[in-house]
Amino acid sequence: MIEFKDVEKYYGDFHALKDINLTIDAGETVVLIGPSGSGKSTLIRTVNGLEEIQEGQLLVDGFDLHDPKTDMNKIRKNVGMVFQHFNLYNNKTVLENIMLAPRLVLKRDEEENKQLAMALLERVGLADKANNRPSALSGGQKQRVAIARSLAMKPKCLLFDEPTSALDPEMIGDVLRVMKEIAEDSDMTMLVVTHEMGFAKAVADRVIFMADGQILEDSSTEQFFQEPSNERAKKFLSQVANH
C-alpha cells in the first residue's frame, strides 16, 4: 500500500526526512513514535501529498508521488487523514461535514450518502449530534466526527496525525476506542502518529521509531515493547514509561 524508497525531504536547507525506506502492507496498522521534531508528521503528510519529497521514490496505492504527472486527487480519494485539530467546517452541521466530500468527489447518491453518514455517526457514538454545528461539540466529539468524515470516503488507507494530542485527558479514551474498533473491524491500512503507548501496544501490528528525521527502529509491536534493539528507542520508551 505504501512504499518509501531512499526518500529525502528538505524544508529549505533543513533535512527533515533522511533516507527513509519503509513498506506498509495493505491492512496493516502501524504506529509511528519518536521525540518531538523527529519528522513523524512530515513523514505521514508525505503519504497523501501534503508535503513533497525531494529525492527517492514514494509509492502509495500504486501511484508515484514523486512524479509530477500523478493526480493527487486520485490518491486523496483513497487515503484519508485525521488531523490533531479536526479541521471541521463550523458553518455546516456535523452531518453535512460528513456528507460533503462523498457528494462532491464521489458524486454519491444523496439518500445513500445520508444513510452512510448517519451509520458512521452511530458507529462513533454521535448520532444524536447530526444536526449540531461542530462548535457545539467537545474536542473528543469533534475528533470522532472527523474520523467519521474520513471513513465516509471509504478510503483504503487512513492516516492519523496525533489525533488525541489536542484533547483533554478524559476525551482521549473515546477517540482511541473508536480507532481501535476501526483497526480491528476493517481491512483498512492505518498509519498513526501518536504518543499513546497503550494504544500502540494494544492495536499496532508494527511500531516505527523515528529520531532526527531517520527511522531508527521498525519492529513488531511485541518486540518493540519487550526489547527494542535501538538504544535511543530504548531510552525513549523508558522516558515515556516514567510519565
Ligand SMILES: Nc1ncnc2c1ncn2[C@@H]1O[C@H](COP(=O)(O)OP(=O)(O)OP(=O)(O)O)[C@@H](O)[C@H]1O
Ligand atoms: N513547514 C516547515 N518548514 C520548516 N521546517 C519544518 C516545517 N514543518 C516541520 N519542520 C521541521 O521539521 C522537523 C520535523 O517536524 P515534524 O512536525 O515532522 O516532527 P514531529 O516528529 O511530528 O514532531 P511533534 O511530535 O512535535 O509533532 C522539525 O524540526 C520542524 O521544525
